[in-house]
Amino acid sequence: MDKISRRDMTTAFAALLAVLALGATGYMLIEGWGFLDAVYMTIITLSTIGYGETHPLSDGGRIFTIALILCGIGVAAYAFSMMNALVVGGRLTNALRRKRMQAEIKKLENHYIICGGGRAAQTIGAELSRIGRPFVVLEKADEPCRRMEERGWLVLQGDATEDRLLAQAGLPKASGLFLCLPNDKDNTYLALSAKITARKDLRIVAAQVAEEAGTKLLHSGADALVNFGYISGMRMASEMVRPATTGFLDSMLRDARSDYRFEDVEVKAPDGFTLSELMAGGDQQWPVIVAVKTAEKGYEVNPEGSRRVLPGQTLVVLGSQAQTANLRRKVSA
Known part of the structure; x- marks a missing residue:
């Protein structure tokens, strides 16, 4: 109620x-x-x-x-x-359902919190649900909450800028925070507030509405920004000049039958290995390694098989969820 x-x-x-x-x-x-x-x-x-x-x-x-x-x-x-x-x-039923939902949220660890219930937030939720990542949505309005609850998502209704609601969503145990509120002021406040109470490795991705808000969001604690105007313009240009490539990427995200994704895989094995050693054991078992990211040199695209990867470096891969999971297990050993 x-x-x-x-x-x-x-x-x-x-x-x-x-x-x-x-x-x-x-x-x-x-x-x-x-x-x-x-x-x-x-x-x-x-x-x-x-x-x-x-x-x-x-x-x-x-x-x-x-x-x-x-x-x-x-x-x-x-x-x-x-x-x-x-x-x-149905109010009693709703109250009991929300009580069960809050009990489920308390059990979460390394999950994601989505602040906002607009179209961007619901798209994020759909993708996280599709790839099996746990998440909680914080939204104030009744109708978006109802729709998301009907999809089986974990939802807390209230003001996402309130510390109380963030604590209920398990912010101290979360690994990622999506800031999808409709104005930069609230997103900036949330980024600043979250960094105070969250764990040190929390990653914050924020929606950027106004061009001049980018610097403030980054200084407040956001790790990455998504400028919807810029992204929309780039997408329209890509649809015009490279439609096949854009269609391929689109099919991965929109086709419910496809579980192929670009993913990050962090290397944790203490001794490292060459890419040839890593991919031994059958071509169908592993995803395609598109790039290697290092802190010093950035992205190395289409690396050679002799390229040695070390702990702390990140592989950018393209493959099914099962293939990527196999690779994660191997580089974490």
Whole structure:
């Protein structure tokens, strides 16, 4: 339930309890009944069941009963309608589902957090879901949250800039943070705030709306920026001058039947090895090594088989998820 629903529910049941207490107290004082008889008479009066009087009423008791009916039945009807909305309307189901969802989120480690629920955020979520990476989405609006929950995603509804919500999403244990809020100001604040509470190796990728916001986002802690205007322009130019290449890359991302991806594979084996040694064991078992990235020289594209890779260097590969997983296991040994 959202905050408004909880407030309405609390108000309705508080009013119902107040009327029950008032009715029971009135019968105890006016008629001298015991507590159980007084409560029973109040409930059958408010529920309009019509079982009759528990004991014969005095004139004062009848006047009190009339007042109780006039004042209390409306309160009881409102409380019962709220209870019906809670159960029949699905609010109870939603509350239980979100409680289970929060329990699942607490178990996550090395996951990703997506701040925002717009089209970019949902595209990120679809890709992470497709390649089997755990993630949580933080979004304020009801409708995007509903759509993402229907897809089976882990969603927390609220303001992504609040430290409380980031903590619920497991920021201290997350390995990546996507900043997809609709304005640079909030994304900049989030980048700065996350670096304070997150682990040191957290990677932050931020959407950049205005050209002049890039420097601020990087200084605030973002590791990479995506300028939608620039990316869109480059994509349109590529569609015009290199349609086959663009179509090939597009098919990997959009074809649900394809699990081929460009991936990063970090070398962790202490002694390193040549690429020929690495790829021994059958061409179908390994992905294609497109480039080697080093801190000193950047990218070395189409490296030779004699090229020796060392711990800390990164391989840029193209292959299926299974092929890439095989390579990751080998370079981590």
